[in-house]
Amino acid sequence: MDRPGCGDSTLADRSLVDWPADVVSLADHLNIERFSVLGASGGGPYALACARFIPQKRLRAATVVCGIGPIEALLDTVPYLSWRLMGITPWLLRQGALRVFLPHILIRPYLTRDPSRLKRVLEDQAKTPEEKEQFRDNSGETDLDDVVASLLEAFKQGAGGCMQDGAALTREWGFDLKDVDSERVLLVHGDQDAQAPLKVAQWIDERLGGGRLRTLEGKTHFTIWKEHSEEIFRQSAEA
Structure with missing residues (x-):
């Protein structure tokens, strides 16, 4: 499913808690009675919203x-952010994410419509030997050309969809993790993840009641x- 403004989906002001209704609507349209969802990286909060x-x-x-986790997870897991300054720190984090990180660091490199340039952007992101080797693998499972094609499709309308997505994730999520049916949730995380630190996944697992996190060593x-x-x-x- 393309979220609003991504791919061919119409850009709309949809919050995180609106997503489950969209998922159910699609399932109804496809006559799917029961289903599972999977969310990776920034899709994680949307999967949790579905479970809620x-x-x-x-x-x-x-x-x-x-x-990824909510702003509160960063405040609790990053030492120098734990000093909340009477609520100023969360506000600063949200402003920094929306005005600097999202538009200039995360999104801008992907806005090119040149496939070869986009491919170089992805190759530059590979830091570990395993990541570099994965990008050289042409087995089909991790074909870099497929990733390039996916990103070109995601950003075909420009950055509006991703910015809307980022805004939704940096705001209050609209539900408490303690209210999620944790028996239906599985968290999978690599212990070498630099983009979404493992401590955030552990923070989420704790609020789900514990025992939902599977950590994969070296990934x-x-x-x-x-x-x-x-x-x-x-x-x-098969769950």
């Missing part, structure tokens, strides 16, 4: 792979899919 708001009779399971935000993608999808589908 979609009834058990429809949603089997929600799997979060290398998911990063990107290499976690190399050896575990089929296993992760199968476990989610």
